[in-house]
């Protein structure tokens with residue numbers, strides 16, 4: 597249903613197949629910012645796309661990434677994030693004018709401890725559209741705790757991280773599918789107070805996220821189509837680790853590293869928005885898996901872990917020989933669209949400079 601906000605926006609689509617401009621506001625909300633109609637509301641964002649729907653106020657907007665702000669005072673954690681429009685080069689030569697948290701898609705990795713109180717502020721730098729934050733790691737009344745933050749405004753929300761796990765976060769503003777598929781998703785890890793039973797065995801840890809991309813800002817394609825790209829990203833858990841966006845080459849050009857004999861732990865999450873991930877590492881077996889990252893959900897000896905849209909896991913495996921170990925979603929139509937990454941295993945755990953090959 598087109599609401600007041602949407603009706604004031606101009607659809608200048610050249611194609612009847614691309615209809616979306618974001619319908620983000622509730623009809624009853626008076627404070628939603630309007631977008632001035634513009635004849636030039638469509639621009640070309642890539643050679644491949646003929647008629648993408650860039651919202652007028654987003655045209656020529658490409659905000660630089662803003663670092664995540666996080667400060668801890670005891671068990672109170674003060675987190676500030678932005679919602680902003682930033683170009684993400686999903687594949688070579690194709691810039692997607694993403695709706696993002698902090699200029700990253702997926703957004704920055706957030707790590708807190710079980711029992712922490714999160715004081716979360718969202719600064720909405722988007723001049724046109726309200727955005728919000730839905731942390732799957734908390735209990736709150738969504739209409740209050742995940743409420744929309746208007747353009748050029750800030751909203752602050754407080755909640756407890758009472759359960760450990762590897763949780764998705766995303767913008768929950770209507771239409772949610774547009775906001776997630778345009779890039780507003782990420783992961784919050786809530787570390788268990790008592791750790792995982794296998795903590796002492798683990799040598800290396802990385803965070804991996806799977807997401808899909810669709811035709812630019814095309815709600816019809818997001819709703820009824822198939823992904824154009826299915827991708828992995830890695831987010832730095834520690835300084836010095838790679839921190840990437842979700843692109844078709846993200847964890848290929850800069851593979852993760854491990855040493856022969858290491859037990860590797862991956863914090864994985866599939867932020868979707870629509871597809872399931874069948875997460876698998878080629879050439880090994882998951883010795884230990886904690887579904888959704890909760891230590892109570894301990895499984896052993898798994899070949900593939902199914903991650904529903906928004907689902908997470910901690911997976912642990914041992915790399916016994918030198919070589920390149922791809923990780924994939926074993927739904928190979930998606931792997932073919934980009935969802936492959938590499939772990940390079942060397943004698944000393946350092947990059948030997950060898951090509952990892954593959955796509």
Ligand SMILES: [Cu+2]
Pocket residue numbers: 679695726727728767768769775780
């Ligand atoms: Cu949003």
